[in-house]
Amino acid sequence: MTTSADPRVTFDYAPAPESRSIVDIKASYGLFINGEFVDGHGKAFKTVNPASEEVLAEIAEADDNDVDLAVRAARRAHRSWSQMPGAERAKYLFRIARIIAERSRELAVLESIDNGKPIRESRDVDIPIVSAHFFYYAGWADKLRYAGFGEQSLGVAAQVIPWNFPLLMLAWKIAPALACGNTVVLKPAETTPLTALLFAEICQQADLPPGVVNIVTGAGGTGQALVGHPDVDKVAFTGSTEVGKAIARTVAGTDKRVTLELGGKAANIVFDDAPLDQAIEGIVDGIFFNQGHVCCAGSRLLVQESVADEVLHRLKRRMATLRVGDPLDKNTDIGAINSAEQLARIRELSDVGDAEGAERWSPPCELPSHGYWFPPTLFTGVNQAHRIAREEIFGPVLSVLTFRTPAEAVAKANNSPYGLSAGIWTDKGSRILKMANQLRAGVVWANTFNKFDPASPFGGYKESGYGREGGKHGLEGYLR
């Protein structure tokens, strides 16, 4: 019998690129202040596609004066926005949520181009949750009295967000703030401003009153000017612990309210009775989702010694099937590292891992010649004293440690300055509950990892920050 499948050829997935034609990237972008795009007065900078190093657009930088204009616009808008009945504010938020859902493909493609994340994730995870977040908080806007955190808005919120989930972090910040009657000035990350600027257009499309949302682009200096501005009532930041500490110092002694969502070094704990095939998927999702650029990434795998060899064998086999490459290809699992700077940091810490005597392993994988890339990597023979077991790498690098008993797992998991998230893999329900109570982490996932929902609060212990975002708890940071 003959078939065209004979002689054997392998099942090579042909390129399946998502079309870029749906997005219209302008040559240059201004700041979004008081409902209009205006010029910035700082030194304009460029945003690049990290998968190709192609320059995408020139972005205005907001100087101190521009930041002041934005805060003033927000202050003016706050008078009427905060007095508007919650049900009316909700209409705007519902409208924004719907427009995001309608323009989801455009937003997903733009996010992947500017950030480097695979289109599969921006399309199936980021943008749907962004829309869901606005829908969720729209629902709260007329029910604030039942939340138990007061009914008064704080005023003007200064919000600074990171580059790993650009639009999603924007939604986490803006949706609850607006629902509670605050107005905002938001600074997107220097390397990923484009979806925030498209969001500004969506605010115009939704007829949001001018000044309710202001977006100022720039780097660290712009962020400092914003959080240090005397007329800001609330500071919300997501990013590194280092910058978070600087912000805490800046606002110390003022009456500004602060929420910080910072770094992490999450333990993903696999017991010998775990559903192994699903645990492998959870380990992979935990550390390779979004190239490991996730504050709650499961970057420390704690595996029970009795199944360590088995788990490592399965994990390596699975890692060999990960597809690294063009973020816009629908079959890509791991995209580009967001910036040259971040790539350098991942390389540096991985080299430290080698130097400290841990054993590095990556599956054979061909990386594109242009852009910023790092292969999925794991380190074995890691112990608690190694820097790669303690410091946040923020890249696709997994440190594998072992434990013998549940008590040892808890002790090792908690032995970190961070406490953002943790994962537990076991078929035993009672063990899940006991472990979850003992782990000093804001989010504990059981038999899953990196699951997000607008109704679920998220935030950290210790140096991972304070305050909660999402759910009813997320209202607390914007009400008095």
Place this chain on the structure above:
Amino acid sequence: MLGGMVTSESEVETTPFRDLDVTRTDSSLHRFLHGLPGVDQVGAEQRAAALSSRSIKTSAKAYALDLAISMVDLTTLEGQDTDGKVRTLAAKAVRPDPSDPTCPSTAAVCVYGDLVATAKQALGDSGVHVAAVATAFPSGRAAMDVKLADTRDAVEAGADEIDMVIDRGAFLSGRYLEVFEEIAQVREACGGAHLKVILETGELQTYDNVRRASWLAMLAGGHFIKTSTGKVQPAATLPVTLVMLEAVRDFREATGTMIGVKPAGGIRTAKDAIKYLVTVNEVAGPDWLDPDWFRFGASTLLNDLLMQRMKLKTGRYSGPDYVTVD
């Protein structure tokens, strides 16, 4: 390609794993099967959904469509089946697309035991196999000697492959050794014919049960594990097939013996078939991308594969009047 599927008389071997400690008593078998790692339902379904989102286009799609056609067990299992119906089906299996000689044949036709001789005669030396369902298909509710007679009857009529059903009642009540013995005896009765063991996963319900039944069938000597009879809903699903592919992958690592997988029932579109092939590729591995090791039990699937194949070749979607109705 299917040459390896049928063992010659001299190689006929009984159950290779019969003398293992784990398969000696009911309690040892019970301990072994319940010691397999559990399956988390949410996680397994999430993995299947993620694999379903692969985008298979152009040259990859052409490869997948031809491969899927060559893996079809073209099936008719109706009370109203006749010699004429089986001959029509056989002609279709040998030459699915009469207008295109480059279109591959299907792997087999699958019929009830009494129609094996007709199918065999119609297929001649085309290389397309005859598969027969046996052991009181689909319920499996009959005495053991009846099931064995059913099997021998089909083999004597020329069946190359036997699709047996397990006793789900015995499995669900934990009488694993009974199921093991049943499969082992049917395997002996198969002689040189290859044995596919239908687990009827729609009745086993949990993925833990699917994993245990898969290992039981593999240990007892099945050459293939198959999801369903097609008479019970749900029939084949992607997560169930995923769990079975994990089982054959792990079984080969443990024993060196390679077992095939056959999802059957409910796979009707080329799009669905391609999702299964992606899952085979990424879970069990490319070694299983071969009609010797993976089959689709289907009737209507073939026409959709043919229509998609024409669409890919001509750029036009022709419609159901341009493929044969059988």
